Amino acid sequence: MAKLFRAVIMGPPGSGKGTISERIAQRFGLTRLSSGDFIRENIAANTDAGVLAKTYIERGLLVPDHVMTRLLLPRLEEMTRHSWLMDGFPRTLAQAEALNSTCDLDLVISLNIPYETLKERLSDRWIHPASGRVYNMGFNPPHVQGRDDISGEPLIQHDDDKPEALVARLRHYKDVAKPIIDLYKSKGILHTFSGTETDRIWPYINSLLSTKIPMEGTHRTQRPCTRGY
Numbered sequence: 321m322a323k324l325f326r327a328v329i330m331g332p333p334g335s336g337k338g339t340i341s342e343r344i345a346q347r348f349g350l351t352r353l354s355s356g357d358f359i360r361e362n363i364a365a366n367t368d369a370g371v372l373a374k375t376y377i378e379r380g381l382l383v384p385d386h387v388m389t390r391l392l393l394p395r396l397e398e399m400t401r402h403s404w405l406m407d408g409f410p411r412t413l414a415q416a417e418a419l420n421s422t423c424d425l426d427l428v429i430s431l432n433i434p435y436e437t438l439k440e441r442l443s444d445r446w447i448h449p450a451s452g453r454v455y456n457m458g459f460n461p462p463h464v465q466g467r468d469d470i471s472g473e474p475l476i477q478h479d480d481d482k483p484e485a486l487v488a489r490l491r492h493y494k495d496v497a498k499p500i501i502d503l504y505k506s507k508g509i510l511h512t513f514s515g516t517e518t519d520r521i522w523p524y525i526n527s528l529l530s531t532k533i534p535m536e537g538t539h540r541t542q543r544p545c546t547r548g549y
């Protein structure tokens with residue numbers, strides 16, 4: 321019976337977490353989980369946690385730890401048959417500790433990308449707000465400039481991605497991520513990848529995961545995530 325594989329991907333805004341998660345999910349058949357998607361689903365379904373989360377997101381704030389753990393941990397406990405990769409959680413040490421008491425992670429990928437590169441990428445990032453589709457004018461441009469490929473609607477740039485806001489976001493990431501990274505380092509599961517291009521980092525991630533993930537189509541666990549592990 322193949323063991324279930326559970327991983328987390330971390331990195332500053334624009335480091336390529338979304339892009340790399342997508343490649344990992346395709347190559348290794350992991351289920352890709354995103355905290356932002358979970359929150360949006362809960363908002364759409366009007367759950368109690370979703371209604372509460374919305375009041376924070378609307379103000380540009382992080383959702384409090386107890387709301388995040390209430391939203392996510394039960395979902396992870398349900399994932400007893402599929403290996404997964406989580407993007408966007410944990411985002412604080414308290415979340416990392418709560419995750420830790422729910423299940424054993426096998427591996428954490430941390431992306432270490434120079435500030436200048438992040439600044440260039442994000443100032444070039446354009447979004448289709450209705451769908452969340454992301455473009456980059458150099459790396460993956462839309463077919464028609466300024467327009468979403470599927471709907472043809474106009475693309476916008478997040479205020480967050482403008483250079484003025486970026487310095488503060490990156491500083492915040494460093495402060496908050498450091499204790500989480502230290503925790504995973506001390507557990508011996510942290511793998512850090514540095515570079516300026518996703519296409520050059522990807523082969524290293526690919527070969528690491530090839531040694532770690534059983535390649536059968538489905539993975540079943542002997543040890544599901546449960547609280548109080």
Ligand SMILES: Nc1nc2c(ncn2[C@@H]2O[C@H](COP(=O)(O)OP(=O)(O)OP(=O)(O)O)[C@@H](O)[C@H]2O)c(=O)[nH]1
Nearest residue numbers: 333334335336337338339441445455456459517518
């Ligand atoms: N030029 C360039 N752009 C890249 C590269 N890798 C990713 N991008 C683009 O950079 C932007 C950020 O990549 P994402 O995958 O959205 O990064 P993220 O870490 O998920 O970002 P957040 O959602 O803000 O946390 C997107 O517009 C990508 O298309 C790269 O190697 N070179």
Ligand SMILES: Nc1ncnc2c1ncn2[C@@H]1O[C@H](COP(=O)(O)OP(=O)(O)O)[C@@H](O)[C@H]1O
Nearest residue numbers: 355356357359377381382383388408409410411
């Ligand atoms: N782990 C988390 N802890 C607290 N808030 C979160 C977390 N993940 C997502 N959020 C909230 O949901 C919003 C959308 O998340 P996400 O899709 O990851 O986008 P972004 O890359 O803009 O942060 C965040 O801006 C934040 O308010």
